[in-house]
Amino acid sequence: MSLAERVARAVDAAPIVDLHTHLFAPQFGALNLWGIDELLTYHYLVAETLRAEPKVSPEAFFARDKAAQADLVWDALFVRRSPLSEATSGVATVLHAFGLDPAAKDLREARAFFAARRVEQHVEDVLRLAGVTALAMTNDPTDPAERAVWEAGVAPDPRFHAALRVDRLVSSQDLARELDRWIARMRPRYLAISVEEVSAPPRAVLDVCRAHDLPFAMMIGVTRAVNPRLGVAGDGMRAVSLAPLERLAAENPDVRFLITTLARENTHALCVVARKFANVLPFGCWWFMNNPSLIEETTSMRLEMLGPTFVPQHSDARVLDQLIYKWRHARRSIASALSRRYAAMSVAPTDAQIERDARALLGGIAGEWLGA
Structure with a gap:
């Protein structure tokens, strides 16, 4: 069996922890999109x-x-x-x-x-076909439909972990109290925000992350409504300076930051920041970066600069069934990047080493940060 085949086999077998999706557990009813x-x-x-x-x-x-x-x-x-x-x-x-x-x-x-499908069986089949063992949702308590589910005391499928989105919540007059209230109700695995440019979040956000030992995820580089006629499809992107991220990581060494960038031009700068700050974890190829050629390119660069200490991909799925293709396609790109790096080693890796690295990249590191 060739090196590429050995790597592909290990990557295909590795359980996935999906660090960022827009999916909902079946207990959320109509919010769980599929079909x-x-x-x-x-x-x-x-x-x-x-x-x-x-x-x-x-x-x-x-x-x-x-x-x-x-x-x-x-x-x-x-x-x-x-x-x-x-x-x-x-x-x-x-x-x-x-x-x-x-x-x-x-x-x-x-x-x-x-x-003809029952939703419960469909969820099981999709997770099995995608090889996903756990995932993070995106949960916005300012959305009335979602808020009603949480306030009804619904317990989600334990494989679907909450992630508290704070984009609109940060405008709350008593932000600290609101965050504590929703953390107690949702038990999120991290707080998250999507931004165009990097800026320090409100102090209450960082204080809550410290108090609850929760990472803070920043998805950087989205420009909203460049073509508003397209609705959700009308958002764009821009490359931005990551110098504020360096300051944020340096000034808050006790806060863990999950970072993904939308512009290809920012992926290299993010690797440099992560080399300097162990509390910064690059994760995934987000949105316009979620293409096989860019996943492979980005994964290769991250392996060269960071070794196997990052999360190469998250699905960003909004429809349950997308987990199947997003992870099947991503596995191929990740395996290809890994194969090239192994081929450059002076000593060929063993099957055990390849399996160890594949499991860390596909699920182990994300699981540690997600607590899954």
Whole structure:
């Protein structure tokens, strides 16, 4: 067996702890998105469809019901064009995993398949097919639908860990009290915020992280609504200075920071920051970086600069079924990057060493920071 085959085998077998998703446990009811119509109306595919079909205005697209939107996406991107983008090939991967035809002329077979599924069994099947043993949700207590679930005292599936999103919560007049209240109710594994540029969070956020020994996650570089007509699909990105992150890490050595950046140009700078500050953990290839070529490139660079002390990927999935393709595709890119680094070693690694490193990168390090 070749080195590449040995590495691929170890990476494929490694259990995954997914450090950042937008998924919900089945106990959250309608917030738990799954099925073919949800897959096809994911905002990546919406943006691609409106690019491919410029005669369809965003307003006309969003005026359709979800099934009609999905039909349009399927026809535009799968029937009349080849699914070459990562978003479309991902849908094809999911359909193939369930024994469905990704070249079908319409969605009748896929809709019938998903309509016959029970949500509890579907969750089990998806996690098994993706190789995911635990994941972090994104939980915003200012969202009325989600807030109602938490206030009803619902206990989520123990594999779905809470992550307290503070983007809108930071405007609270009594932020410290609000954070303590939601930490007590949700028992989150970390606090998180999405920002365009790095800035120090309110003191209460860092104090709460210290008091509860919780990491603070920053997702850096998103520019909201560069094309507001596209709704969620209309956000963009920018490269930013990470000098404020260096100051934040230096001034708060007792706070752990989970960091991912949206711009390719920032990935190298983040590695440099992480080399200097052990309380900074680079994680994943986020959003526009979540493409196999960029995952492989970024993982190679991180291995060269940091060794196996980072989290190469998180799914960022919003639809449950996306876990299948996001992790199947990511595993290939991670295995390829690992193989090149092993090939550069003066002494060939043993199977035990490869398995150890794969388990650390795919789930071990994330599990330690997540407490999973």
